[in-house]
Amino acid sequence: MIKVGITGGIGSGKSIVSKVFEVLGVPVYYADDAAKRLMNTDEGLRQQLTEKFGAGVYDERGLNRKYLSAQVFENTAKLELLNSIVHPATILDAERWMAAQQAPYAIKEAALIFESGSQQYLDLVIGVSAPEALRIQRVMHRDKVTRTEVKNRISKQIAESLKMRLCDYVIKNDDLHPVILQVEKLHAQLLRKATLSSAVEPSTNDTN
Numbered sequence: 072m073i074k075v076g077i078t079g080g081i082g083s084g085k086s087i088v089s090k091v092f093e094v095l096g097v098p099v100y101y102a103d104d105a106a107k108r109l110m111n112t113d114e115g116l117r118q119q120l121t122e123k124f125g126a127g128v129y130d131e132r133g134l135n136r137k138y139l140s141a142q143v144f145e146n147t148a149k150l151e152l153l154n155s156i157v158h159p160a161t162i163l164d165a166e167r168w169m170a171a172q173q174a175p176y177a178i179k180e181a182a183l184i185f186e187s188g189s190q191q192y193l194d195l196v197i198g199v200s201a202p203e204a205l206r207i208q209r210v211m212h213r214d215k216v217t218r219t220e221v222k223n224r225i226s227k228q229i230a231e232s233l234k235m236r237l238c239d240y241v242i243k244n245d246d247l248h249p250v251i252l253q254v255e256k257l258h259a260q261l262l263r264k265a266t267l268s269s270a271v272e273p274s275t276n277d278t279n
Contacts, residue, residue, distance in 0.1 A: 073176035073265045074169050074192065078184040079199035080231040081224050082206030082213075084244035088199050089180040091254040100168050102181035106161045110134045119156050124149075150227065158187040166192060175265035185229055185237055197257065198238030200231060201245050 077092075077099075079085040089099045109116055111133045120128050120139075127138045143150040165179050178197075184190050201209075203225070210221045228234075235241050242253045 072169070072172060072174065073194045073261065073268060075176050075178045075261065076184045076190060076193040076196040077178055077180045077199065078182060078196060078234065078238070079201075079244075080203075080206060080228055080234065081182065081221070082208075082210040083199040083201045083231070084209070084250070085180055085182070085199040088197075088242055088244060088250060088254060089178060091251055092178055092258065095254070095258050096174070097176065097178055097258070098172050098174050099178045099180055100165050102161055102165060102179060102183075105164055105168075106157050107134070107136075109160050109164060110157065113160055116156065116160050120153075123152055123156065145223070147227075154183070154187065158183070158189070162187065162189045162192060165189070175269075176261050182228065185234060190237075195239045195261075196237070198235045198241045199244050200235050200241050201243070203231070205245060 077085050077089050086101070089101070093099050110120065111117075117129065124139060124142050128135055128142075130138075139153070143153050161181075169177055169179070179189070179193065181187070181189065184193070184196060190196055206225070207218055207221045210216065210224070211218060214221075240257055242250065242257065244250050
């Protein structure tokens with residue numbers, strides 16, 4: 072099985088692209104959703120977060136995201152600390168999930184694939200690209216936040232131009248190029264690649 076990543080800057084539409092792959096029958100692991108789940112259910116992770124960010128990081132309902140966001144907002148050192156705790160746990164969880172899949176290829180959708188170093192656990196990475204002005208507009212509408220807040224989030228990620236150069240494939244989600252057609256074309260390519268990869272893999276029944 073081929074392990075594929077999907078990434079892109081905030082507002083690029085990587086989740087929408089991932090949903091199209093899902094419609095085509097491809098299993099998708101959503102790293103952001105998994106991280107939220109793990110921060111609530113993984114006891115080791117809960118202990119580390121409590122030790123580093125204080126008892127207020129959890130309340131009777133679970134993870135206090137408002138409290139944690141206030142801790143790391145505009146504090147680069149604390150944001151890096153949070154990522155250093157959560158990313159390894161999410162990468163391990165994604166690897167376990169990938170190992171359980173039976174499809175020709177499976178996808179991990181994550182904003183910080185290169186920032187977290189998780190590209191080393193993937194065979195290919197797809198980038199989703201959109202102009203910054205459009206990305207800002209999308210996030211402002213989606214999250215009901217100001218332009219300044221969106222630009223602050225963007226500043227914490229690798230520049231999209233660099234991120235796209237690091238990817239093996241790029242899907243343009245700029246409202247000009249039909250996303251579904253791009254995904255269908257790439258899906259066919261990945262199925263062929265998975266078939267060829269499977270054909271050259273040594274059989275577990277081979278003897279030396």
